[in-house]
Amino acid sequence: MKKLFCLFAIVLFSLNVFSQKVFTRNGHISFFSEAPLENIEANNYQVTSIIDLEKKELVFSLLMKGFEFEKALMQEHFNEKYVESDQYPKSTFTGSYTCNDKIDLKKDGLYQVNVTGSLEIHGVTKEVETTGTLEVKNGEVISNAVFVVAVADYNIKIPSVVKDNIAKEIEITVNATYKAM
Amino acid sequence: MLRLLFLILLTLSFFPSFAQDDLMDLLESQEEERTDFTTATFKTTRIINSHSVETLPHGEMNFIIGHRFGRVNSGIGDMFGLDNATIRLGFEYGVIDDLTIGIGRSSNQKIYDGFLKYKLLKQSSGKKNMPVSLTLFSNIAITTIKFTPQQQDYPTSTRLYYSYQILLARKFNKNLSIQLSPTLVHRNLVETREDVNDVFLLGAGGRYKITNSLSVNGEYFFIFPNQIESPVAGEEVKNMWALGIDLETGGHIFQLQFTNSRGMVEKTFLTESTGRLFGKNQEGNTTLMGEFHFGFNINRIFTIVKRKS
Numbered sequence: 001m002k003k004l005f006c007l008f009a010i011v012l013f014s015l016n017v018f019s020q021k022v023f024t025r026n027g028h029i030s031f032f033s034e035a036p037l038e039n040i041e042a043n044n045y046q047v048t049s050i051i052d053l054e055k056k057e058l059v060f061s062l063l064m065k066g067f068e069f070e071k072a073l074m075q076e077h078f079n080e081k082y083v084e085s086d087q088y089p090k091s092t093f094t095g096s097y098t099c100n101d102k103i104d105l106k107k108d109g110l111y112q113v114n115v116t117g118s119l120e121i122h123g124v125t126k127e128v129e130t131t132g133t134l135e136v137k138n139g140e141v142i143s144n145a146v147f148v149v150a151v152a153d154y155n156i157k158i159p160s161v162v163k164d165n166i167a168k169e170i171e172i173t174v175n176a177t178y179k180a181m
Numbered sequence: 182m183l184r185l186l187f188l189i190l191l192t193l194s195f196f197p198s199f200a201q202d203d204l205m206d207l208l209e210s211q212e213e214e215r216t217d218f219t220t221a222t223f224k225t226t227r228i229i230n231s232h233s234v235e236t237l238p239h240g241e242m243n244f245i246i247g248h249r250f251g252r253v254n255s256g257i258g259d260m261f262g263l264d265n266a267t268i269r270l271g272f273e274y275g276v277i278d279d280l281t282i283g284i285g286r287s288s289n290q291k292i293y294d295g296f297l298k299y300k301l302l303k304q305s306s307g308k309k310n311m312p313v314s315l316t317l318f319s320n321i322a323i324t325t326i327k328f329t330p331q332q333q334d335y336p337t338s339t340r341l342y343y344s345y346q347i348l349l350a351r352k353f354n355k356n357l358s359i360q361l362s363p364t365l366v367h368r369n370l371v372e373t374r375e376d377v378n379d380v381f382l383l384g385a386g387g388r389y390k391i392t393n394s395l396s397v398n399g400e401y402f403f404i405f406p407n408q409i410e411s412p413v414a415g416e417e418v419k420n421m422w423a424l425g426i427d428l429e430t431g432g433h434i435f436q437l438q439f440t441n442s443r444g445m446v447e448k449t450f451l452t453e454s455t456g457r458l459f460g461k462n463q464e465g466n467t468t469l470m471g472e473f474h475f476g477f478n479i480n481r482i483f484t485i486v487k488r489k490s
Contacts, residue, residue, distance in 0.1 A: 021207075023208075023211060025211070025212075025213070046215075048208055048211060048212050049208070050204055050207060050208050050211070052204060057204055058204075059204045059205045059208050061205070061208055061209070061212065063215065063217075065217065065218075065220070068488070069488070070484075070487045070488055071241075071484045071487065071488070072238030072239075072240075072241055072484070072488065073238075073241065073432065073482050073484065076220055076221050077431075079220055079221075080220065080221045080355075080393065081393040081394065081429075082393075084355070084393070086354070086355040087355060089217070092205065094202075094204070094205055159394065159430075161430050161431060162430075162431050165431060
């Protein structure tokens, strides 16, 4: 009986103790706005993220002020006028993914995943859904995804004077390399 | 006993199954604290007449067209001053993020001016905490208006003026910024022995944002007593004040203001402003004098060197 109990305990604990998590502190998220007058691109190279490969869950977090623009003035307007970074310094994503195969850190491979979750920008949380890939390479995981969000969904107001400078829909690209935690 | 233990273990083992929030907590525990530098304490390099703590980012040029009109009390005949415009054209450039150089030319006294501005401290919070921003400013101005016959023998150095400022500002919240500006204006030549060459002033200014594109700005410079005795164009020198708005559109910032100064260079607006808001009329009663000017600065920002993205 005691042996059986021990076995049970080990099995039960191993489920969460050995859950495989991978982590990054320098993921890359960029966004692109295509409008008649100008295209705007910004990059954030300080994205933190964890993927739990066991539970198929993932979280992302970044500081809005970490986005770097080609023109300093754009960066100032982005933080001051549009996303109001003093008030809403962070953007986060909490979600899960589905994948047909079991992702094994010990074996290189490319996996197609469907991701759903809630994306918070500018204090507004919306459900988003996208497809992406997770790639295992030399014990590291590389995530890739591209999706589109509507600026208006996040209560970000674009004055009519600059409506030809800023797109209504912004393309977001995610690219991060994770190491086991 | 064994059963109880088993039950506890079973319960514990199920906890992490609703663990998305835990994953976010775990992420937050992994994040390193960063320094958050305060941005946009003021919208431009000027509060109104005087310089703000802001420097231009590397590679950006600000082209400023400044106008100050005649006095508002000049009446309908002069369209409340609009018939008498003075202009300053200025170029400023961000050599590096913290160092800005600039030149300008004013129609008032035909002044050429040049300045250097260096941001020494940057307000920040987080890993590195700094309560204020501090910028050092100095400029030189030379008047090129023709000498009068009596001045013919004066050396060129009598036309030179220097100003030095320590600009100290804090952005208290996203709307409110306040600046203190201790200032020294050196004048190579003064009218009389009673006038000092080195004039000390203390300036205060600020802005309050009404919307993300519009702010109300104000500034006042106090001249410490017994420094300037001689009148300018027959009028007593007053402390400079200005009240206005900043209106921002994409690449332009429009600054519209009322001020008691006609000059747009430190030596003129700090030591030669004469407009009175209130004064005694012929009957000896205190009335609103309207001795102030409407004016505007148009700031147009050009990106000369693009940053690597």
